[in-house]
Amino acid sequence: MSNDINKDLDRFSRLVNVFLKSEKNNPVSRFITPSKLTEGIDVSLDYNGVSAEVLDKILEKIMLISPKSSSSLFFNQLYGGRHSKAVLGDLLSIIINNSMATFKISGVHSLLEKEVVTRVSKLIGYDQDFGGTLPTGGSMSNFMSIVIARDKVNKTIPQKGIVPNLVAYTSENAHYSISKNASFIGLGKLNVRYIKSNNRGQINIEELKKQIEEDISKGLIPFYLNATAGTTVLGAYDNIKELAIVCKKNKIWLHVDGAFGGTVIFSKKLKFLLDGINQSDSFCFNAHKTLGAPISSSIFLVKNKKYLNTSFNNDASYLYQTEDEDYNLGQTSFECGRKNNALKIWTLWKSIGDKGMSEIVEHNFGLAEEARKYIRSNKDYTLHSFENSLSICFNYKDYDPRDLCTKLYKHSKIMVGFGQFQNFFFIRLVTVNSQNQTLDIVNFFKVLEKFAKENENNIKRRSS
Numbered sequence: 001m002s003n004d005i006n007k008d009l010d011r012f013s014r015l016v017n018v019f020l021k022s023e024k025n026n027p028v029s030r031f032i033t034p035s036k037l038t039e040g041i042d043v044s045l046d047y048n049g050v051s052a053e054v055l056d057k058i059l060e061k062i063m064l065i066s067p068k069s070s071s072s073l074f075f076n077q078l079y080g081g082r083h084s085k086a087v088l089g090d091l092l093s094i095i096i097n098n099s100m101a102t103f104k105i106s107g108v109h110s111l112l113e114k115e116v117v118t119r120v121s122k123l124i125g126y127d128q129d130f131g132g133t134l135p136t137g138g139s140m141s142n143f144m145s146i147v148i149a150r151d152k153v154n155k156t157i158p159q160k161g162i163v164p165n166l167v168a169y170t171s172e173n174a175h176y177s178i179s180k181n182a183s184f185i186g187l188g189k190l191n192v193r194y195i196k197s198n199n200r201g202q203i204n205i206e207e208l209k210k211q212i213e214e215d216i217s218k219g220l221i222p223f224y225l226n227a228t229a230g231t232t233v234l235g236a237y238d239n240i241k242e243l244a245i246v247c248k249k250n251k252i253w254l255h256v257d258g259a260f261g262g263t264v265i266f267s268k269k270l271k272f273l274l275d276g277i278n279q280s281d282s283f284c285f286n287a288h289k290t291l292g293a294p295i296s297s298s299i300f301l302v303k304n305k306k307y308l309n310t311s312f313n314n315d316a317s318y319l320y321q322t323e324d325e326d327y328n329l330g331q332t333s334f335e336c337g338r339k340n341n342a343l344k345i346w347t348l349w350k351s352i353g354d355k356g357m358s359e360i361v362e363h364n365f366g367l368a369e370e371a372r373k374y375i376r377s378n379k380d381y382t383l384h385s386f387e388n389s390l391s392i393c394f395n396y397k398d399y400d401p402r403d404l405c406t407k408l409y410k411h412s413k414i415m416v417g418f419g420q421f422q423n424f425f426f427i428r429l430v431t432v433n434s435q436n437q438t439l440d441i442v443n444f445f446k447v448l449e450k451f452a453k454e455n456e457n458n459i460k461r462r463s464s
């Protein structure tokens with residue numbers, strides 16, 4: 001078969017049109033079990049290729065049965081919708097296909113990445129020593145932060161390996177990447193303290209202080225605290241200002257994981273949620289979660305670039321053949337070949353400005369408020385989450401939230417997930433798709449209510 005980019009871009013346009021139409025008319029793809037899927041579609045890879053016509057048909061089919069993550073009834077993950085300008089930037093980056101490792105291959109794109117990093121650093125109030133990079137996601141951003149903290153606490157570690165007695169802290173509601181990362185860096189999952197949270201899902205600071213004191217008295221060395229700006233379930237914001245005081249006192253690296261909720265930095269009205277962020281040592285957020293950028297778009301910042309360099313630079317004379325040190329971005333990244341994830345964020349930001357970025361974030365928080373209002377004014381619902389969060393946790397009548405969510409999915413009505421806080425289960429609606437309007441949120445509840453009514457006798461009830 002031909003390798004002709006122009007022909008395939010035409011094909012691309014056609015397939016995209018088919019998909020977008022379907023996304024509008026059928027916001028939730030039909031649920032099909034894995035075994036049924038393989039009956040209906042030829043996924044096999046064979047010795048001979050297929051004709052253009054056959055390929056077209058298969059690709060179209062794949063697109064139409066893919067779970068739809070950008071539709072008005074998708075609330076299942078912490079991302080949704082798409083901003084067309086970010087998509088444009090991302091598509092261009094695929095065609096240009098630069099790697100961000102060296103200036104020689106990234107050229108102007110290293111400037112774009114640096115501009116994004118610089119502007120974010122200004123927003124959060126880091127001084128001129130800041131550094132940053134665009135890792136492959138929030139998990140990787142968090143990983144880089146704990147590597148840096150480890151290397152800072154004992155400078156022999158990068159050469160000789162991990163030392164005993166190190167201990168890290170996070171909240172019981174933190175993202176699971178913290179635990180995985182502890183394993184990856186040789187610390188071990190058991191050497192992470194999962195501090196109890198208060199009843200709003202924020203780290204309990206008194207508990208944290210007590211644990212640190214206890215650990216120090218046992219001869220352990222606290223070196224890293226991961227705070228969360230927007231926890232995965234409740235969307236809670238840890239109190240950065242107070243955590244910063246504790247960390248400074250005990251020489252603990254303070255990383256703020258804002259993968260979900262960190263984009264409040266763009267809003268004058270909402271950035272109070274990250275009060276004290278300029279006192280953190282590192283920070284990250286995902287542009288793909290609340291800003292409508294395609295997966296994955298994570299931005300990782302450190303207050304002092306020196307530490308990023310210390311942990312992630314390695315001599316490689318075969319690679320770094322020019323003198324543009326500061327523009328050889330591979331010296332401060334985990335990856336060598338690295339997709340240009342800056343272009344989509346830069347294209348979006350350039351086209352809508354700080355003002356537009358702020359509007360997206362405030363719009364999403366506005367939708368969350370509308371959802372809470374709906375719940376509060378309807379006695380069939382109970383609300384289990386709080387103000388200033390993009391995550392709306394609730395139960396409807398006495399339906400079992402796990403069963404209700406699963407059935408909504410299997411009947412192709414809504415993609416929405418359930419969550420759990422302190423052993424209590426609920427439905428978790430997230431307002432991260434800024435293309436949604438209040439009507440779409442109301443529609444979510446209406447679809448849910450109608451489905452529950454029609455299936456009244458088939459949905460499990462909560463036991464308590």
Ligand SMILES: *Cc1c(COP(=O)(O)O)cnc(C)c1O
Pocket residue numbers: 078136137138139140142174175177228230231232257258259260286296298
């Ligand atoms: C989503 C999320 C992550 C992980 O980000 P990925 O880009 O999916 O790796 C980390 N922390 C929090 C709080 C998140 O919500």
